[in-house]
Structure formats: C-alpha cells, structure tokens
Amino acid sequence: EVQLVESGGGLVKPGGSLRLSCAASGFSFTNAWMSWVRQAPGKGLEWVGHIKSKTDGGTTDYAAPVKGRFTISRDDSKNTLYLQMNSLKTEDTAVYYCTTAPYYYDSSAYPNEYFQNWGQGTLVTVSS
Amino acid sequence: SYELTQPPSVSVSPGQTARITCSGDALPKKYAYWYQQKSGQAPVLVIYEDSKRPSGIPERFSGSSSGTMATLTISGAHVEDEADYFCYSTDSSANHRVFGGGTKLTVL
Secondary structure, eight states, rough: OEEEEOOOOOOEEOOOOEEEEEEEEESSSGGOEEEEEOOOTTEEEEEEEOOOOOOGEEEEEEOTTTTTTEEEEEEEEEEEEEEEEOSSSSOOOOEEEEEEEEOOOOOSSSOOOOOBBBBBEEEEOOOO | OOBBOOOOOOEEEETSSSSEEOTTTTTTEEEEEEEEEEEEEEOEEEEEEBBBTTTTTTTTTEEEEEEEEEOOOOOEEOOGGGGEEEEEEOOSSSSSSSOOOOOEEEEE
C-alpha cells in the first residue's frame, strides 16, 4: 500500500523559512516522479512543483508563484521528499500535499503528469 | 494562463445521476483527471485519462470527454459521494498544470 506522510508544517512569520518532509513507502520511490500540491484555506488545488527521478535527470520545475523561493529535493536513500520554502508570504498559507506523479510523453514540449497518490497534508500558516 | 471551468455546485437526490462538467480549450488534446475531496480529507483520484477508474473506486463513477468538455458522471449517487470534485489537466504544451475551481456535490 502506498503511504505518503508529510511533516514540518507550522506557523511562520512573513519572510521566514520552513522545510517540509514527505516520507514515502509502499512503492519504488527511487523511480517515481514526485510533486507538491497546495490548497489555501477554503480554496482550490494548486500545483507547486515537481522533481523527476534521478534516472530521468532529477530535475525540478516550479509554478510561477513559488519559483525562486521554493526548492524541491529528494533523498532516495531515505525514501523522503522535501520542500524548502524561503521568503514566505501570507499567500503561501495552505495545506501542502505530497503526491506521486506518473507521467508520459507525447508530442507536447513538456511531459504530461498527474497526481495519483496523496499524503494527508501538512498545514503551513504564514502570519505575523 | 490556462483555465479549466467547473460549475460551483451540483445537487442531486440519492439514487439520481450526477454529472459534473469541466471545460478547457486543450481538452481535445489532453486527458482530464478527476479528484474527490471529502471535508477535511486529502483528494482522491477517481478518474484518470478521461475515463479510467483506479482500483477501489466504485463502478458508479465514470468519465468521458468530448471536444472541449470532460464530464464526471456518478450513476446512482450515494449520500457518501457528497464532496468537492476537482478536474485537472494541462495546457496543450503540458507546461501549465491546472486544476478546475472545484464543484461541490450535494446529495440529499
């Protein structure tokens, strides 16, 4: 059974930093692309970013609102995904979900991915 | 930027068929995916690649796509199907990953 368990959320002041972790089990984490998706209170879902498997280059991509402030990384030896969040803003307040991200290639310029398995989420509150 | 449009709410009585739509310009070329989110819980994938159902999802959930509109159908809705439903897809280049605004399904 796939399990994704996020941790590290909490209250942080604007301009501060926080690192989220996601412990994965029940599947081949090493070969998986992984994504973070967030949901502001009472709002919809928003893709944050992803990291490819190391065999696919291990590269990352981010949504425009977080590019340059957030960094996704992975430790395959620990089956753990990370989200380092710097220069946090009040609008970053959300529940952050870790997901598996199956993908395929077609004629598009970028790989097509979706979000298959989700963790329970961890709440990040940015407030003074 | 790319957008997917869903109705804010749909309401049916138990046993009726609920249909939730999702419109987007790239849907003729890109798959639609559907997620169910019950109150206070994480989203769950209920339909992938327009019409495929993951294991464990009841057969009453089905999906279809035609032109610029994808549809999630719940045949014989149960009270426990009450939830927010989000569609997901990408723009034609797959660069922008977008969720619809969500549809609140009420079953009563």
